[in-house]
Amino acid sequence: TAGKPIECKAMVARAAKQPLSLETITVDPPKAGEVRVKVIANALCHTDIYTLDGLDPEGLFPSILGHEAGCIVESVGEGVTSVKPGDHVIPCYTPQCCSAQCIFCQSPKTNLCPAIRASQGKGLMPDGTTRFKDADGKPIYHFMGCSTMSEYTVLAEISCAKIDESAPLDRACLFGCGVSTGLGAVWNTCKVEVNSSVAVFGLGAVGLAVIQGAKMAGASKIIAVDINPKKFEAAKKMGATDTVDSTKLDKPVQQHIAGELTQWGVDYSFDCTGNVQVMRAALECAHRGWGESCVIGVAASGHEISTRPFQLVTGRVWKGTAFGGFKSRRDVPLLVNRYMSGQLPIDHYVTHEFDGVQGTNDAIDALHSGDCLRAVVKY
Ligand code: NAD
Ligand code: AHE
Numbered sequence: 001t002a003g004k005p006i007e008c009k010a011m012v013a014r015a016a017k018q019p020l021s022l023e024t025i026t027v028d029p030p031k032a033g034e035v036r037v038k039v040i041a042n043a044l045c046h047t048d049i050y051t052l053d054g055l056d057p058e059g060l061f062p063s064i065l066g067h068e069a070g071c072i073v074e075s076v077g078e079g080v081t082s083v084k085p086g087d088h089v090i091p092c093y094t095p096q097c098c099s100a101q102c103i104f105c106q107s108p109k110t111n112l113c114p115a116i117r118a119s120q121g122k123g124l125m126p127d128g129t130t131r132f133k134d135a136d137g138k139p140i141y142h143f144m145g146c147s148t149m150s151e152y153t154v155l156a157e158i159s160c161a162k163i164d165e166s167a168p169l170d171r172a173c174l175f176g177c178g179v180s181t182g183l184g185a186v187w188n189t190c191k192v193e194v195n196s197s198v199a200v201f202g203l204g205a206v207g208l209a210v211i212q213g214a215k216m217a218g219a220s221k222i223i224a225v226d227i228n229p230k231k232f233e234a235a236k237k238m239g240a241t242d243t244v245d246s247t248k249l250d251k252p253v254q255q256h257i258a259g260e261l262t263q264w265g266v267d268y269s270f271d272c273t274g275n276v277q278v279m280r281a282a283l284e285c286a287h288r289g290w291g292e293s294c295v296i297g298v299a300a301s302g303h304e305i306s307t308r309p310f311q312l313v314t315g316r317v318w319k320g321t322a323f324g325g326f327k328s329r330r331d332v333p334l335l336v337n338r339y340m341s342g343q344l345p346i347d348h349y350v351t352h353e354f355d356g357v358q359g360t361n362d363a364i365d366a367l368h369s370g371d372c373l374r375a376v377v378k379y
C-alpha cells in the first residue's frame with residue numbers, strides 16, 4: 001500500500017452535538033516528514049467530547065477526532081528516519097521537533113514545541129493540506145495532529161513516540177493523553193514533594209492519574225472532590241485520603257478544604273474539570289504563602305477565570321499544564337517502559353471496551369454515563 005491512497009472506515013464528526021458518522025474515507029499517502037499509521041486502539045478523552053459538543057474555539061467540521069491511541073506504522077514519507085513500517089507508536093498532540101533551533105525543545109522548562117502548532121490548530125497537516133477525503137472526494141479536517149477515530153491516519157513524524165513493541169497498544173494508548181497528563185502535572189509541572197497535601201477536583205482518568213502521581217510522589221493528604229459520588233471508590237483505591245461531594249456542602253468547597261480539612265489550605269491543587277468556577281475554588285483552597293494550583297481542565301469557548309488578586313498577593317500561584325509537561329517523544333516511551341516493568345499500573349483506567357471503529361459512538365455514551373474512566377475502542 002505504500003505510496004497509494006488507502007480506503008478505510010472512520011468516524012467523521014460532521015456537525016456539533018451530532019453522533020459521529022461511520023464513513024468510508026480515503027487516506028492519502030504520507031508526504032515528506034509524515035507517517036501513515038494503522039490505528040489499533042483508541043481511548044476516548046473528555047476533550048474529544050468537548051470538541052464534538054462545539055465548545056472548542058478551534059473545533060472544525062467535518063473532522064476526524066481522537067487523540068489517545070496506539071498505532072503501527074504502515075508507511076513513511078520522504079526524509080522520515082526516526083520510525084519505519086512496523087514500529088509501534090503513540091501519536092502525541094504535543095510534538096517534539098528536537099531541533100537545535102527550537103528554543104522550546106531545547107528548554108527544560110517546557111514541552112510546548114510550536115513547530116506545527118499553527119497548522120494543527122487549523123485542522124491541517126504542516127503543508128496546509130489534509131490527507132483525508134470523504135466518499136464524494138471532499139476534504140475532512142484533522143484534529144490535534146492525531147485524528148485517531150479512523151482505521152488509518154497520517155501524523156507528522158515529530159508527533160510519533162516510538163514505544164516498546166511488546167506493550168499492548170490497547171493499554172499503552174492511555175499514555176497518549178489523560179493518564180500522562182495527570183501524572184506529569186504532579187511530577188513535572190508542580191513537582192509535588194513527599195508529605196505534601198493535595199486537592200484534586202474532578203475524578204475522571206485525569207484526576208485519578210493526579211491522585212496516582214501524588215501517591216507515588218509521597219503526598220500524605222490527598223483530598224478528592226467530585227459532584228458524582230460514584231467516583232470516590234476508585235479515588236480511594238488510588239490513594240485519596242479524603243473524599244468530598246461538593247454538592248453536599250453548606251459552604252463553598254474552598255472554605256471546607258481550607259478551614260476544616262486543613263488549617264491553611266493544601267500545598268497543591270489541580271482542576272481536572274474544565275469548569276472555571278472549580279478552577280477558582282482550586283486556587284482559593286491553596287495554602288496561604290505557597291500553595292500552587294494547576295489548571296488541567298479545558299474550559300469552554302468564551303469562559304474566563306477570575307479571583308481576587310489578594311489570593312495571589314498572599315502567596316498562591318496559579319499555573320497550568322499541557323500534556324503534563326512531558327516532552328512527548330522522549331518521555332512517552334519511558335512511561336510505557338515503567339508500565340511494562342510493573343512500576344506504573346494503568347489497566348484500572350480501562351472501564352469499558354468496544355470493538356471496531358464504529359464502536360466509538362458507544363464509547364462516547366459510556367463516557368457520558370458517569371461510570372466510565374476510559375473507554376477503549378479496538379479497531
Ligand atoms: P472526565 O469527564 O472523565 O472527568 C471529569 C470529572 O469531573 C467527572 O468525574 C465529573 O463528575 C467531574 N466534575 C464535573 N463537574 C465538576 C464540579 N463542578 N466539581 C467537581 N467535579 C466535577 O474527563 P477527563 O477525561 O478526566 O478530563 C478532565 C479534564 O481535563 C477535561 O476538561 C479535559 O478536557 C482536560 N484535559 C486536559 C489535558 C491537558 O493537557 N491540559 C489533557 C487531558 C484532558
Ligand atoms: N483548542 C482549545 C484548547 C484545547 C486545549 O487546551 N487542549 C489542551 C490539551 S487537552 C487534551 O485532552 C492542550 O494541551 N493545549 C495545548 C495546545 O497546544 O493545544 C482552544 O482554547 O483553542
Ligand code: ZN
Nearest residue numbers: 045047177178
Ligand atoms: Zn485528551
